[in-house]
Amino acid sequence: MKVVITGAAGFLGSRVADALLKLDSPIPVKKLILVDAILPPKRNDPRVNVVAVDLTSPEAALNLVEPDCDVFFHLAAIVSGHAEADFNLGMAVNFDATRSLLEVARKKVPALKFVFTSSCGVFGGNLPKIVTDMTACHPQTSYGVQKAMCELLIQDYSRKGFLDGRFVRLPTICIRPGAANKAMTSFVSGIVREPLNGQVAICPVDREQKVWISSPSMVVKNIIHAALVPANSLGLWRGINIPGFCVSVDEILTALRKVAGEKVVSLVRFEKDAEIRRMLESLPLNFDNSHALKLGFGVDTDFTDVINSYIRDELKQK
């Protein structure tokens, strides 16, 4: 199969690529096109092509969506904090570029499996205690609005047979390796990652603040699984709330203490940030995972395990 990944230089995109290139990949990959605004790292695998492209340029979609393409993972996006600060850029990248890809697929590749990474940031407002598949999207960020608009388009393109789309709403991913970014939830990884590296981390919210999270490895598995779910089992809605679990800042720090000791935990400083708090408080904290689990998506449940896999997969590999 020929597979394209946008956002392939990013944290999730590069890991989806890694997983697809492995021998045990659930999708048999003959050709893998890795796309990002900066050239994704080359790989020692003849199946891989790397492409640098600005998705907002008029010819980008035309060049990327080719008739022989089987699966298209569209992960490229401007993150939440950035989309909030620069509304026009968020609209151009998160919405218009996605629409262009869908339009080209409609004309050239109606059988295309189009997997889109949405976010639990499509939810917001006066949320019920437990979010289900029938909970309304009242996003309180521009990022959430842009993702929700893409979802609606993918839903309609799929219903009309223009392509075979599906979208996964990702929990906050923790622990992300690398540097902090402009996502409002960036600190959730930072308060574990930085102390483990002997650095101070700033927590902009209260200890009691809860977050809905998934580990990177589970999210990568679930994004790939989204391409494999039969269309007819999705029913009348092409979206899946990816399973996650609810954890408080306090529980994160307790797990960190258990794994790495008090000295490491003491590197976390609390400095409140009203805007991050506002955006975060609008996010859902607990979901009913049952629909996604029934469709074969996976879930991790223990934060200590999440820290241990981060140390094993990311810190020890360096």
Added chain:
Amino acid sequence: MKVVITGAAGFLGSRVADALLKLDSPIPVKKLILVDAILPPKRNDPRVNVVAVDLTSPEAALNLVEPDCDVFFHLAAIVSGHAEADFNLGMAVNFDATRSLLEVARKKVPALKFVFTSSCGVFGGNLPKIVTDMTACHPQTSYGVQKAMCELLIQDYSRKGFLDGRFVRLPTICIRPGAANKAMTSFVSGIVREPLNGQVAICPVDREQKVWISSPSMVVKNIIHAALVPANSLGLWRGINIPGFCVSVDEILTALRKVAGEKVVSLVRFEKDAEIRRMLESLPLNFDNSHALKLGFGVDTDFTDVINSYIRDELKQK
């Protein structure tokens, strides 16, 4: 106040204009611009200007949204059946033209009250028995998708202070005067209107099929009321499910029999249409009206009254 109405040559737009020009108008109108693709009928009132414009043309929004505008009622749309048949036209008129209006308002008139008529067609899929404000939008028509995308944009533009938007999800309006149109719910009016005119009407669904409706006069009042609701009472979501009531085809015909007799009712023929039935079955049938009623929106409840006001307001005036 200066008020603009798009779709002003249409059934609802012209009635909103009538109501705003009356002495007891809840909005004190100094200038009223009536806009449509065809020139709206001139009125014998010096406050009124009529404009014919194609909303999909690049300069339309720039010309229509002027700095001295106070309230903008955006009613223009391609109806559901038409948007389903011509996806590109639906996207251009229902979505892109709305986005252009919002963009110009953002740049020129951030205090603008922007009232958008959405539809209960934003709902669909596996709906709960009673739809509330927190029910998800899983639209099963392109029309519903386009309206839902506009809602999200208006929500975000309002949250960010780009303008002061609010959108009302309209029930099926019954009884519409005039000719049948391409709306999938057009027959709901047709099975009353045509027999009252001595003509045969086709009902494309079963007698048991239910619909969620409102009378034209109540919907017009509610659209105008949407401009008057204080922004802060809307809270975190700028959308209102306009109150309506649930009635079956059978109940409609029973009321028609009561008002006009068996001979009139016998003019209704049942000829099933699978596509109309599919689209209609995806619509919600019952709502929790409480939030809208609390905000001061009105509701009518008796279908016999609805028929009688149609005869009084529309048939006798001719």
